[in-house]
Amino acid sequence: MSATTDHDERRCARHPEREGRYYCSKYGRYLCDECATCADPKLYCKFRTQCIIWELERYGGSGSVAR
Numbered sequence: 400m401s402a403t404t405d406h407d408e409r410r411c412a413r414h415p416e417r418e419g420r421y422y423c424s425k426y427g428r429y430l431c432d433e434c435a436t437c438a439d440p441k442l443y444c445k446f447r448t449q450c451i452i453w454e455l456e457r458y459g460g461s462g463s464v465a466r
């Protein structure tokens with residue numbers, strides 16, 4: 400256990416205690432592994448071509464994709 404309490408600004412928008420590993424350009428916020436899904440898949444995102452979250456959804460088809 401590390402005793403360091405570094406306040407990283409890259410925190411998940413939903414889980415402040417988690418590291419925001421993925422940056423959502425559309426909403427300008429960071430998301431953790433669990434939240435790394437597009438919040439509004441139906442809403443066109445001009446950042447989609449460079450969005451790591453969108454890429455994860457496209458290629459992360461490991462059975463958890465709804466449709």
Ligand SMILES: [Zn+2]
Nearest residue numbers: 411414431434
């Ligand atoms: Zn989260």
